[in-house]
Amino acid sequence: MRHTPSRPHPGREPSMANPRRIYPENAPGEFFVDTRCIDCDNCRALAPGVFGQRPPAAGRDGYAYVVRQPADEAERRAAIAALAACPVACIGSRAGVRPRAAVAASFPLHLHGPVHLLGASSRKSYDGKAYLADLGNHRVMVDAPRWEPHLAEWIAAAGGLDLILVTHRDDVADAARYAERFGARVLVGAADADAYRGPGLQPVAPARPAPLAALMEDPGGPWERLEVIPTPGHTEGSLCFRLDRRYLFSGDHIAFSRLTGRPYGFRNYCWYDWGRLLASVRLLLDHPFEWLLPAHGRYGHLPWPQMRRDLAEVARRGAA
Numbered sequence: 001m002r003h004t005p006s007r008p009h010p011g012r013e014p015s016m017a018n019p020r021r022i023y024p025e026n027a028p029g030e031f032f033v034d035t036r037c038i039d040c041d042n043c044r045a046l047a048p049g050v051f052g053q054r055p056p057a058a059g060r061d062g063y064a065y066v067v068r069q070p071a072d073e074a075e076r077r078a079a080i081a082a083l084a085a086c087p088v089a090c091i092g093s094r095a096g097v098r099p100r101a102a103v104a105a106s107f108p109l110h111l112h113g114p115v116h117l118l119g120a121s122s123r124k125s126y127d128g129k130a131y132l133a134d135l136g137n138h139r140v141m142v143d144a145p146r147w148e149p150h151l152a153e154w155i156a157a158a159g160g161l162d163l164i165l166v167t168h169r170d171d172v173a174d175a176a177r178y179a180e181r182f183g184a185r186v187l188v189g190a191a192d193a194d195a196y197r198g199p200g201l202q203p204v205a206p207a208r209p210a211p212l213a214a215l216m217e218d219p220g221g222p223w224e225r226l227e228v229i230p231t232p233g234h235t236e237g238s239l240c241f242r243l244d245r246r247y248l249f250s251g252d253h254i255a256f257s258r259l260t261g262r263p264y265g266f267r268n269y270c271w272y273d274w275g276r277l278l279a280s281v282r283l284l285l286d287h288p289f290e291w292l293l294p295a296h297g298r299y300g301h302l303p304w305p306q307m308r309r310d311l312a313e314v315a316r317r318g319a320a
């Protein structure tokens, strides 16, 4: 993984963590988690050696805390990335690392091939992850982070933003600000399109998986590399996007479990139709990919034969 640091952008700083209101489990030292944690898992995914979870119990929610302070510079960078990604700014640094500087130091974070993690999760999307695919002459954002001037500057320096793909209604976040800044089109499933209020909206409702090029006014070019897969279930208008037959941006359709490391569906957070969601999982069995890149839950890699077996198991167990 690599990232592209730059100077933090001047302007209003997001709210800061409060060192006087921290969880008692925090290991003493530079980093701490204050009591506003919403247990979204972003910090544990980025810096698993540093952040742990106090699981939910009767009468209280779960929360994250600092299990131990970073052991080396790589772990400290990971902790700073976690501070940047925290949607409620409840991770603090007694060494004075501030959220905006942390975003500038950590994101976009290169994950693999053309895919970058944008960090800066937004509370508007319930802290969902957003990605950027750099396709050479074109850049595509998948779901949107909170508005961060540093991210906008990075995208501008890379050549701008052509398209924002929204996997479902919950993950619009600050898409409108990015669309306005770059004149980008915004593709949303038709049944979820009312959730987006901003410029460039293009609702789509493919009846079956379709090359993105077939849905664009200017087919060809990089759009041939992307495929739109309708996956109703979590919401009626949920879409997955497959890039290069290798990367699946899955929104809240499926994700890796932080507990098992295997794909799973969010049965307790299925807003539309669990049966339709399982049918959408079965649809993916004919669409190979090896990188699963969700909005919530963990992202990761599995060889397709194993991924396919696990997806079949999700569909089988979910229907039981």
Ligand code: SF4
Binding pocket: 033, 036, 037, 038, 039, 040, 041, 042, 043, 044, 063, 064, 082, 085, 086, 087, 088, 089, 090, 091
């Ligand atoms: S990223 Fe922030 S809100 Fe999410 S679990 Fe970690 S400390 Fe809590």
